[in-house]
Amino acid sequence: MQITQSIYQIGVHDTQIDLFEGQFPVPDGMSYHSYLILDEKITVIDSVEISFSNEWLSHIKKLIGDKKPDYLIIQHMEPDHSGSIMHFMNLYPECTIAASQLAFTMMKNMFHTDFSNRRLILKNQNNLNLGNHCLHFFCAPFVHWPEVMMSYESTQQILFSADAFGSFGCTSSLDNWKNEARRYYFNIVGKYGVQVQQILNQLSTVEIQMICPLHGPILETQLSYYVHLYDKWSSYQPEQSGVTITYTSFYGNTKQAVLLLKNYLQKKGIQNISFIDLVRDDLSYAVSESFKNSHLILASPTYNGTCSAAMKNFLHHLTDRNFSNHTISLIENSTWSPMSIKSMKNILSMCKNIHYTNSTVQITSVIDSNTLNQIQQLADEIILSLQST
Ligand SMILES: [Fe+2]
Ligand SMILES: [Fe+2]
Incomplete structure (x- = not known):
């Protein structure tokens, strides 16, 4: 799915899954998003759950043909997003993988390699120039794991928000967003309200035109409404x-x-x-x-x-x-x-x-x-x- 002239959502829909994280019913399935930025440096943001590796890689191939991605940005290491990293890195051995230090520690634990000869360790407020686009990184510990980073594309003011602003379901419709995003938020991230408040404070320093989460619909309009809901939820105030x-x-x-x-x-x-x-x-x-x-x-x-x-x-x-x-x-x-x-x-x-x-x-x-x-x-x-x- 093309979301701007040069940015694509290249994730997958899991329509067969019954329980997300093996515990939460998802009657409308679950989406695992990933994003591709076509620029001088071709960049992929996050991977997908392991059983969808081939489908995801075919989406990349379709967009870049025989070209090779320059960067794979890893925002979150939970297996619904990190599951296809090894397939990708084996297919594109010259690609640089960029993530927080803690994400690389988790890679070592999960994949028995932390890609030490082709990695870029990202820190809070680091920038990465891709040509026409520039990514700015925000550490977002415990939204929802400790290694999480969000990526802000500053020329088009797009926030790649990792699990934040995500929802259950495969649909791109916003009709039931509030219910399924709330159920996702409180059950999965609910314990970490303080940390969500911290990242909302950091994000208030930048203009955001679009929010691209790792699950559920992309948010393009009424962003202040969604941010207001997240603020309310994370401060534990009744809605x-x-x-x-x-x-x-x-x-x-x-x-x-x-x-x-x-x-x-x-x-x-x-x-x-x-x-x-x-x-x-x-x-x-x-x-x-x-x-x-x-x-x-x-x-x-x-x-x-x-x-x-x-x-x-x-x-x-x-x-x-x-x-x-x-x-x-x-x-x-x-x-x-x-x-x-x-x-x-x-x-x-x-x-x-x-x-x-x-x-x-x-x-x-x-x-x-x-x-x-x-x-x-x-x-x-x-x-x-x-x-x-
Ligand atoms: Fe997560
Ligand atoms: Fe997730």
Whole structure:
């Protein structure tokens, strides 16, 4: 795909993959992008996952014929991008490979060579002149691995942003970008908000006309909107006023309580509600929706003297990603000794700036008039709180 007169997106679409990183469902597949700059120095930015080596190399061949690339820039060593480096370097033995020092250390570990006789070590703020184009490099440690660099092409003001601004899916359409980029961001990069803030600060010093990530659509318009979203996500601020209801239910009684709560909220005009069964729905969606909405409701039966295993697992997914700045409401169910609320709060105790609603709901086996009152009281408190966010 030609993206400017002299720059091409030469990556591949993986339509067969079911789980990205072996863990996140990708119902619309996954793209692994790579870029080629046709200039006095022919330059390729990043490679693709190893099973797509031949397809990727054929894209290069189609554009440059018998010419040889001068540079292979490696921004990120995760195998979805580094998998085809050896094939490329064997095919083009005179090519210089350019990357951060840490990326070369990772190459030595992965490929048993760090290309010491044909490499260029890049440092933060280094430039590389290609003829008409000039690449300027920004170190972006932990966005998403420590070796990551981003490349900024200064004549056309194009940012090659590595994993940042990437999304799940193969489409070039932006229709569902926000949902799939958010799910990608929080699940994969979410822990590293501080580092994302740092690179956003560095990038604010340059004009950007186009963002070329390693996954998902290229961003060409409304760039301030996408940067604003990334700023919000990486500062752990909720994206919108809304409610995420997450629950586990053994015999349907806890589910009945959260359904009653959801219906009451909807009747009162609350529209932004996500409703998630932590056993049946994939956790990557639960994580993404929880960061998105300002309010999170956690409902779990007591099990083995604590909350349910699925709830525990979900809460650890949140705390691992520095979940903070949210309002939380707790619902528990027990037949003899209620322990869910205590154990959920205990796991969340490490989160910063968490506010708990005064109201909770405590179900004793089944919903009764007392539970109904508690649900209504909680809903009213949430509505008031939403109105003030
Ligand atoms: Fe990555
Ligand atoms: Fe990636």
